[in-house]
Amino acid sequence: MATYRCGVCNMGVDATCTDCKEALVNDNLSLGDGKVVQISKCPKCEGKIKSPMCCGADMSCAV
Structure with a gap:
């Protein structure tokens, strides 16, 4: 599970797909611009979300 x-x-935040x-x-x-x-993402349905934010900045996730 990805922990941001x-x-x-x-x-810290863990996330699950509700579906x-x-x-x-x-x-x-x-x-498309190279960024x-x-x-x-959900490994089953392939749904995606951008990383969450906290304290005004994107939270990071160590793999």
């Missing part, structure tokens, strides 16, 4: 952690306050009841896994999404965005 805030670099400022150290809060599939599967733990989300860390992944990256390549955008890469860290995401979490």
Whole structure:
């Protein structure tokens, strides 16, 4: 399961897909402009979310 952690306050977040009841896994999404965005995705339905935010910044996820 991907655990996102805030670099400022150290809060952690785990996520699951409510449709599939599967733990989300860390992944990256390549955008058309060449940028890469860290995401979490469901291994079953392939649904995706952008990394969560805390303290005004994206939370990071160590793989």
